[in-house]
Amino acid sequence: MASKQGTVDYLVDQMAPAGAIAAKRMFGEYGLYCDGRFFALVCDDQLYLKPTAAGREWIGAVVEAPPYPGASNWLLVDGERWDDGAWLGRLAGLTAAALPPPAPKKPKAPKAPKAPKAPKV
Template identity: 35%
Template sequence: MAVDAGLVAWVAEAMAPVGTVTHRAMMGGATLYCDGVVFAIVADDALWFKADKVSDAEWDAAGAARFTYSMGEGRTGSMNYRRAPDEVHDDAEELRRWAALAIEAGTRGPAKRKK
């Protein structure tokens, strides 16, 4: 599965007033960072924002589905990401609003240990 380069470019363009968006390849998708903070992933040609226990209620109220994936043998796993509301795909202000929630979740997450 290829990463939707147009979607990644749109997110970077829309987020320019907030910070610099970079990305890294991740299992057929991409992890998106805003000024070094993980805030989203692009997988299955969709944008998924980082969530956590603090922000879950807001994502639930918006009807944003959780990111799930097949683990084989009929098992399903999930990650702390929520599907971006439809309006973020054509409204930069809405994208920034939801991304701000995701960036907050990213900053609350545990810091990565250096090797």
């Protein structure tokens, strides 16, 4: 079951205190970014955060589960906590801050000019 756009929009709004939150579609679900750092997934209308010590400490009673089959465990955030934007925003900010910054993108190599076609004889 794919996540609903409304769920993702709501989570992005609730996490706004953390910084620039963006959602990107990934394989039918959504990846969440805070200031360019990939920190969470929304899969099957559930919120999963990358496991960090800061996130575990903030959540308290942690539930871990894989966001999709074959994945390692991530921190599963109970839907009852989503309505507290200050709490959720702080969790997003703490988690993103504990992750390394995104790697700089490599500059694209300039395209080589096309060789002229040889005339047909």
